[in-house]
Amino acid sequence: xxxxxxxxxxSIGLLDEGVNVAEVIDNxxxxxxxxxxxxxxxxxxxxxxxHHIHWQNxxxxxxxxxxxxxxxxxxxxxxxxxxxxxFACSSKNEMALVQDLGISSExxxxxxxxxxxxxIKYAAKTGVNVLTCxxxxxxxxxxxxHPNAKLLLHIATExxxxxxxxNMMFGTTLKNCRHLMECAKELNVQIIGVKFxxxxxxxxxxxYKHAISDARCVFDMAEEFGFTMNMLxxxxxxxxxxxxxxxxxxVVSPLLDIYFPEESGVNVIAEAGCYYVSSAFTLxxxxxxxxxxxxxxxxxxxxxxxxxxxxxxxYYINDGVYGSFASKLSxxxxxxxxxxxxxxxxxxxxxxxxxxxxxDELDQIVENCLLPELNxxxxxxxxxxxxxxxxxxxxxxxxxxxxxxYIMSISNWCEMQDAGFTCETLMxxxxxxxxxxxxxxxxxxxxxx
Numbered sequence: 001x002x003x004x005x006x007x008x009x010x011s012i013g014l015l016d017e018g019v020n021v022a023e024v025i026d027n028x029x030x031x032x033x034x035x036x037x038x039x040x041x042x043x044x045x046x047x048x049x050x051h052h053i054h055w056q057n058x059x060x061x062x063x064x065x066x067x068x069x070x071x072x073x074x075x076x077x078x079x080x081x082x083x084x085x086x087f088a089c090s091s092k093n094e095m096a097l098v099q100d101l102g103i104s105s106e107x108x109x110x111x112x113x114x115x116x117x118x119x120i121k122y123a124a125k126t127g128v129n130v131l132t133c134x135x136x137x138x139x140x141x142x143x144x145x146h147p148n149a150k151l152l153l154h155i156a157t158e159x160x161x162x163x164x165x166x167n168m169m170f171g172t173t174l175k176n177c178r179h180l181m182e183c184a185k186e187l188n189v190q191i192i193g194v195k196f197x198x199x200x201x202x203x204x205x206x207x208y209k210h211a212i213s214d215a216r217c218v219f220d221m222a223e224e225f226g227f228t229m230n231m232l233x234x235x236x237x238x239x240x241x242x243x244x245x246x247x248x249x250x251v252v253s254p255l256l257d258i259y260f261p262e263e264s265g266v267n268v269i270a271e272a273g274c275y276y277v278s279s280a281f282t283l284x285x286x287x288x289x290x291x292x293x294x295x296x297x298x299x300x301x302x303x304x305x306x307x308x309x310x311x312x313x314x315y316y317i318n319d320g321v322y323g324s325f326a327s328k329l330s331x332x333x334x335x336x337x338x339x340x341x342x343x344x345x346x347x348x349x350x351x352x353x354x355x356x357x358x359x360d361e362l363d364q365i366v367e368n369c370l371l372p373e374l375n376x377x378x379x380x381x382x383x384x385x386x387x388x389x390x391x392x393x394x395x396x397x398x399x400x401x402x403x404x405x406y407i408m409s410i411s412n413w414c415e416m417q418d419a420g421f422t423c424e425t426l427m428x429x430x431x432x433x434x435x436x437x438x439x440x441x442x443x444x445x446x447x448x449x
Contacts, residue, residue, distance in 0.1 A: 010073075010074055010075055010404070010406060010429060011406070011429050012045060012075060012406040012407065012408055012429050013405070013406065013407040013408070014407075014408055014409075014410060014413060015407055015408065015409045015410065016410065017409070017410060017411070019409075021042060021044055021282070021407065024042055024405070024407055025042055025282060025284060025340075025381065028040055028042065028284065028405060029284060029340060029379050032284075032286075033286075033377070033379075038285075038286070038318045038319075038400065038402060039283060039284055039285040039286065039317075039318055039319050039324070039402045040283075040284055040402045040403050040404070040405060041281050041282065041283050041284075041324075041385070041389075041390070041402050041403070041404040041405065042281070042282050042284070042404075042405050042407060043073065043075060043076070043280055043281045043386065043404055043405065043406045043407070044280050044281075044282075044407055044408065045075055045076070045079050045280065045406055045407070045408045045412075046407075046408040046409050046411075046412025046413070046415075047279060047280040047412075048076065048079050048080060048083070048276050048277065048280055049079070049083065049408075049412050049415055049416045049419075049421075050412065050415070051275060051276050052064075052080075052083045052085070052276070053415070053419055054245065055245070055272065055275070058245050058246055058249050059245065059249055059270070061262075061268070062234070062252075062268045062269065062270050063085075063086060063267070063268070063269045063270070064085050064086065064269070064270055064271075064272040064275075064276075065085065065086035065087060065088040065107075065109050065111075065233075065269050065270065065271050065272070066080050066085045066086070066087050066088065066271075066272060066273060066276060067088045067090075067111075067236055067271050067272070067273030067274075068087055068088065068089050068090070068094040068097065068098060069089075069090050069091075069094065069273070069388075070273035070274055070276075070277055070278075070386075070387045070388060071273075071277040071281070071386050071387060071388075071389070071390045072094060072097055072390065073390050073404055075404070075406040075429075076276075076277055076280075076386075077097060077098065077101060078101060078429075080276065081098075081101045081102070081103055082416075082421050083416075083421050084421065085107075085272075086107040086108065086109065086269065087103060087107060087108050087109070088109045088111040088236075088271045088273075089108060089109065089110055089111065089112075089128075090110075090111055090112040091112065091119060092118070092119045092122045092123075095108060095110065095122065095123065095126065095128055099126060105126060105127035105128050105129065108128045108130075109128075109130050109131075109132075109152075109233075109269075109271075110123050110128050110130065110131045110132070111131075111132050111195075111271065112132070113132055113133075113134055113138070113154060113170045114138070115131070115138070115141070115142070117141060117144070117145050120141065120142055120145040120146050120149075121145045121146070123146060124145060124146040124147070124148065124149070129146075129148050129149055129150045130150050130151075130152065130192070130231070131146070131149050131150070131151055131152070132151070132152045132153075132154045132195050132233075133151045133152070133153060133154065133180070134153065134154040134155075134156075134170055134171050134172040135172060135176075135180075136179070136180060136183055139151070139180060139183055139184060139187065139189065140183070140187065142189065143184075143187040143188075143189050149189055149190065150190045150191075150192045151184065151189060151190065151191045151192065151193075152191075152192065152193045152194060152195040152231060152233055153172065153177055153180060153191060153193075153194050153195070153218060154170060154171045154172065154194075154195045154196070154197075155171050155172055155173070155174065155177065155194060155195070155196050155211070155214055155215065155218060156170075156171030156172060156173060156196075157171065157196050157197060157198055157207055157210070157211045158207060158210050158211075170197070171196065171197070174214055174217055174218065174221075177218050177221060178221060181221065181222060181225045181227065182225070184225075184227075185225055185226075190227065190228075191222060191225075191227045191229070192227070192228065192229055192230055192231050193219075193229050193230060193231030193232055193233065193266075194215040194218045194219065194229075194231075194232055194233070195232075195233035195235060196211040196212075196214070196215060196233070196234065196235055197235030197236060197237065197271075198211065198234075198235055198237050199237055208234075208248070208251050208252055208255060209251070209255060211234075212234075212252070212255045212256065212259050212260075213255075213259060215232055215259070215260075216259040216260070219260075219266075229266070230265060230266055230267060231266065231267050231268075231269065232260055232266050232267070232268045232269070233268075233269050233270070233271065234252065234268065234269070234270045235270065235271055236270070236271040236272065236273055236274075238270065238272050238273075238274070238275040239274065239275060239278070245275070256268060273387060274386070274387035274388070277386035277387050278384050278385075278386045278387040279383065279384050279386065280386045281384075281385045281386030281389070281390070281404075282381055282382065282383050282385060283319070283324055283381070283382040283385040283389065283402065284340070284379055284380070284381050284382075285317040285318055285319045285324075285379070285380055285382070286317065286318055286377060286378065286379045286380070287315050287316065287317055287374055287375070287376050287377065287378050287379075287380070288316050288317060288318050288357060288376060289315070289316035289376060290313065290314070290315055290316070290374070290375065290376055291313070291314040291315075291316075292311055292312070292313055292314075293311075293312050293313075293314060294311060294312070311350060312350065312351045312352065312353070313350050313351075313352045313353075313371070313373065313374070314352070314353050314355060315352060315353070315354050315355065315371075315374060316354075316355045316356070316357060317354060317355070317356065317357070317365070317380065318357055319356060319357070319402065320355070320356015320357055320358055320363040320365060321356055321358075321360075321362060321363050321364075321365065322356065322358055322360070322363065323356070323401070323402075324385065324389045324390070324402060325356065325365050325389070326388065326389070327387075327388035327389065328364075328365060335382045335383050335384045335385060336369065336383075337354060337366060337369060337371070337380045337381070337382055338380065338381040338382075338383070339371060339372060339374065339378070339379075339380060339381075340378070340379035340380065340381055341378055341379070343372045347372045348372070348373075349370040349371060349372055350370070350371060350372070350373055351368060351369075351370065352366075352368070352369055352370065352371040352374075353366060353367055353368055353369070354366040354369070354380075390404070
């Protein structure tokens with residue numbers, strides 16, 4: 001099984017009821033160890049189906065538009081296309097990937113707030129008409145390059161956690177919206193709706209209340225200018241924890257009933273990215289180097305399980321921030337490394353740090369954690385690695401993208417069929433994985449000898 005990002009020829013292992021993800025990972029590790037290969041991803045596409053059905057049950061009638069930049073692997077895109085999601089794209093390449101799946105332009109949103117002129121022209125040429133905008137210069141750029149553009153004004157949201165200032169990296173003020181509408185009228189550009197975004201770090205109900213009421217103000221303002229407004233984008237930031245989604249819906253649903261009732265004819269969408277893919281992917285890496293150092297100030301507080309001295313271990317693994325951990329440069333790593341090999345419960349733990357292979361001081365993956373003493377060749381597993389890890393090619397020359405092995409349980413497949421979702425192109429990619437499996441380096445999984 002190949003499964004690299006640039007390779008559309010992939011396969012999906014349809015797991016027998018007796019096979020679980022842990023067994024698949026064990027077999028992959030065995031094969032990669034024997035052949036001296038590097039790390040790999042295992043993607044459980046069945047979780048995408050579960051998350052989509054949960055979204056429909058909780059968030060309907062809000063339509064999800066998947067953020068392609070979160071994970072653009074072909075298996076993910078084809079499953080989500082079969083499930084009927086829309087797609088929020090931030091570049092020409094992402095739009096092309098989605099269009100190659102046969103997705104209609106009406107289900108594609110060009111969501112990048114800072115767009116290149118050439119990519120705006122590409123959107124115009126391929127019929128992707130819905131774009132976001134938050135300033136006058138961007139508006140004029142769109143007007144010059146996309147005569148059929150339909151804009152969503154991106155308004156800023158108040159950051160309760162920050163306290164004093166608005167979150168103004170992207171988004172405009174209500175006052176400036178009037179100016180942008182005046183400009184759009186002069187340039188003969190359509191404005192059809194509003195977008196706002198609430199970050200993962202700020203999920204206070206008051207933020208949604210302010211954002212949705214502000215959006216209503218913009219809709220009312222647009223009536224004065226004669227714009228026909230029919231779309232509200234409540235942004236991204238959805239986690240894949242079921243409780244979080246239900247909590248957000250508990251806040252958002254009554255607000256939408258007040259400000260954008262069903263009879264208003266406004267289509268409400270959301271950019272759900274990590275919600276779908278984050279927990280669906282596990283990354284397996286192995287240790288390529290090890291260094292023991294003495295520290296007068298241990299990296300971690302000692303517990304009853306830690307070794308009595310001040311010995312600290314630095315482990316170097318075959319992936320890093322210039323590869324699958326790229327999001328670590330701009331965000332905190334939310335997954336804790338799990339040791340693959342079995343070790344005794346009473347085995348001493350040591351303060352440890354994990355580093356990528358580049359020998360760059362920025363290439364630190366985990367600053368401190370407690371691990372048993374490991375050796376070169378041992379494997380570590382990182383859960384929740386489906387978002388922000390499978391994107392553009394690394395700038396680190398020696399880094400090679402880990403292969404992706406897609407799987408899905410038979411029960412998930414049946415659940416997808418029962419829900420009425422199907423895709424002809426997906427059928428050719430499935431192969432059955434019985435309860436006794438062995439990884440084949442070219443063809444995926446096969447019967448063990």
